[in-house]
Amino acid sequence: MHVGGGAIRRVGEVVKSLDASRPVVVTDAFLATTGVAQSVVDDLSAQGIDAVIFSGTVPDPTSGSLDLGLEMIRDHRADIVIGLGGGSPIDTAKALAVLAVIGGSMRDLKAPVSYAGEALPIVAIPTTAGTGSEATQFTVISDDETGEKMLCGGPSYLPVAAVVDYELTLTMPARLTADTGIDALTHAVEAYVSKKANGFTDALALGAIGAIGKHLRTAYFDGANVEARAAMMQAATYAGIAFSNASVALVHAMSRPIGAHFHVAHGMANAMLFTEVTRYSLGAADDRYAACARALGVADAAASDAAAAESLVRELQALKLELEVPTPQRFGVTAEAWEAAIPEMAQQAIASGSHLNNPRVPTAADIETLYRAIYN
Structure with missing residues (x-):
């Protein structure tokens, strides 16, 4: 964990320390338009890391909202996933990290299942002070068919690193x-x-x-x-x-x-x-x-x-x-x-x-x- 003002500028260092080189930055449209996501990509590029942005996260992510992200991860041949945002982008990143490796559906992984199998490593960068998702082994994804908010948990959803920078919250309404x-x-x-x-x-x-x-x-x-x-x-x-x-x-x-x-x-x-x-x-x-x-x-x-x-x-x-x-x-x-x-x-x-x-x-x-x- 890197904690404190300006910590976000260490994300490239974090990814390199994990021997990864092809991250997908999972975020939402707002952070993509404000330039926050691009600043993360720029920091990664400065470290020689080839990163792309997936900004298709939706509030209260659904199983269907994961499809385009999975496609980008596969096309980019990603070896790590970075969740940037509030609970929804980080939850999305966690789900993508697991499904990109094992396939299938989040429905098969909902509680009481505890998943501890293979997954891409996850780095979490929270931009709100609430969910604590950067430090948890849980994600919540809604089932498109039933509307159920599925709690999915297990060690494989736990980020391997977190960058906790309070400066990202100064503009929260x-x-x-x-x-x-x-x-x-x-x-x-x-x-x-x-x-x-x-x-x-x-x-x-x-x-x-x-x-x-x-x-x-x-x-x-x-x-x-x-x-x-x-x-x-x-x-x-x-x-x-x-x-x-x-x-x-x-x-x-x-x-x-x-x-x-x-x-x-x-x-x-x-x-x-x-x-x-x-x-x-x-x-x-x-x-x-x-x-x-x-x-x-x-x-x-x-x-x-x-x-x-x-x-x-x-x-x-x-x-x-x-x-x-x-x-x-x-x-x-x-x-x-x-x-x-x-x-x-x-x-x-x-x-x-x-x-x-x-x-x-x-x-x-x-x-x-x-x-x-x-x-x-």
Whole structure:
């Protein structure tokens, strides 16, 4: 990992250190038009590396959106894939790195499959401070036929290197800052309360929570604040490492179907759910939620665990209001469409398996109730 301002200028050095020479830079149309992707290619060219850009990534990548990327990888005879962007380009890069070697479909690789076979090496360059995808062994790809957001995981999706440069986030708009920042907070809290948590992931999760508590509001209201942007970028990576090793829980189980059915960005879907799911989970692991509240700076050591855990719920609600997270209704989803989708979304949440990591394991009926509770 190369971390810090200006780190992106070391990408050529990183690729050379991996004995690769023919990368495909996987990005989106926005980063291709702003010149960020071209600057990466120019840096690679200066090192004698023959790179090409694939800018066909789409938000919430689908299985069909991978086809042109696979074609470019094969035509270029690529020996490495570079994911440049937010979660969608990096998720796309991960899927391409695997399918370019083994063929087949992402449908064959969805959870509970854990893929540890051959794949092209991946270098990740995040441009948002949220997903932590640069440090995880997961990718999420939607099935074109069913609409399901498929969680695909395993060591082969883990980037071999990451370039984490907070300067790439200085121009993020406030809405994206809020959604990705709450996404990172969700990762950290869910990693900490997950039934798969351990001492290593606990340290990273609490570190991320503390930094987000101090800096998220500043990054949202003053996007040019370098200290806040640097802290949020580091927190997102901490949280990514934490949940890659401890897994996520009920918020993520429920947010993926929202994204698939209603095209809500992943971080925003998490933010819609975070308060209610946390409130639902209290009583099952109040000591863990209390530690999160104390790290976030909204409860002190003198407060009981139960009181501190309640403080966490209040803070999540306050963040949702201050950062103007919409409800599904305000996002534009009709009550009829929401209600019609609830049974299928609940089944998809259960099928992901992530709900089993939650301190309080829900039934499908519980999940349906939670979906109804967040609508308006």
